[in-house]
Amino acid sequence: MRKRLQKLSKILLFANLFLLQAYLIRFEIKGLPTNFQEMLVLANAALFFLSTPIKESLNPKKVWPVAILGLLMILSLFTTETFDQTSLLRNYKFFIVAALLAHIFLTTLKTDKEIEDGLKTAGLGALAFGIFSLIYNLSGHNVTTDYRLIGPLDSAVYLGYYLAPFAIFFNLKYAKSRDKQHLLIAMSLFALILYTRSVGAIGGVTAITGLYLILNSKISKKLIAIALIGATAIAFYTKILPTIQTDYSSLDERGEIWATSAALLKSPSNFVFGLGTGQFQHHYETTVEKVINKKPLDFIVLQPHNIILLFWFQYGIIGLLLLIYIITKTLQNPKEPQSYMLAYFLLHGLIDTPFLKNDLLIILFLLICLQTANQIHQSKIRIGGLNNSRGQ
Helix, strand or coil, X not given: CHHHHXXXXXHHHHHHHHCHHHHHCEEEXXXXXXXXXXXXXXHHHHHHHHHCCHHHHCCCHHHHHHHHHHHHHHHHHHHCCCCCHHHHHHHHXXXXXXXXXXXXXXXXXXXXXXXXXXXXXXXXXXXXHHHHHHHHHHCCCCCCCCCCCCCCCCCHHHHHHHHHHHHHHHHHHHHHHCCHHHHHHHHHHHHHHHHHCCHHHHHHHHHHHHHHHHHHCCCCHHHHHHHHHHHXXXXXXXXXHHHHHCCCCHHHHHHHHXXXXXXXXXXXXXXXXXXXXXXXXXXXXXXXXXHHCCCCCCCCCCCCCCHHHHHXXXXXXXXXXXXXXXXXXXXXXXXXXXXXXXXXXXXXXXXXXXXXXXXXXXXXXXXXXXXXXXXXXXXXXXXXXXCCCCCC
């Protein structure tokens, strides 16, 4: 009976990884908003805890960074004031779902091959959703004024953020294995990212893939340099030049956000404990005009558009120190594929933070735990040509 439940749990885990975008299927249960993804993860958790020995199922060893963040969120209830109860509850719900799936993933998938298959499944799901978004847009739905590719109910930058780590994943698989199937998937993902016109995603994928090739491949440095110059040119013409020539661009808006964030950090309490889970919007809209002495370009700013500020405001100074540790671990593993996927989140996260959403938070937690857990030292994930025989 237990083995059957374990098999069902594993099948549902792979379904969850493929259907990360199922959170878009939204509904209510007795007046409480939820979505299909959350139902799938909770069903997966029920099967997992029923089929896994208690000592293993409740052991947080492999997800300790996420466990620390959870404790810091609880601590913030006693050290910060809650102004936005709805945002607080949404953040807790997202956190619990992402933490559960990360724990199930790391406990269930124990060999190199299984872990790679899990990441590959999530990547194929991203490609499937990207193609669906393309068809959805071309059929006349969700079309933007500048014809950027967007996912249903989501922004172009968000879709680019979702596709990008998997474009890097399949790029690195091709670099190791020379399997043309991997190259085709990587190129398809990158084509979709180009269509989103998300400079952060385009530049991030180019920079991170280029860094990997410089450190681990004999590919021509000239080709890498040309790609990086091209990404820089795109960033200049779409972001920097409009800032110079007009009164508005996304960089102008970020300048206001970061200036307000710096002002908020001058408070000793904010500096140590942060602003509290999901409370940035309230503090921003009540502070920004005092800081910039004019009406801001946007009053609705849910997060500070910078991963360092995000961790600081959400989890306090301890959360910031944990992020610095994660960055250090990432830099120490230049041959680990998941290091480059996480590096993308860290790089793009300097100018955007849309990953406090269901699916992207799941990916982020998976990558953080793969990067920091003991498993990363015991199980060297090699993309392509895996010859590991453990667990067989």
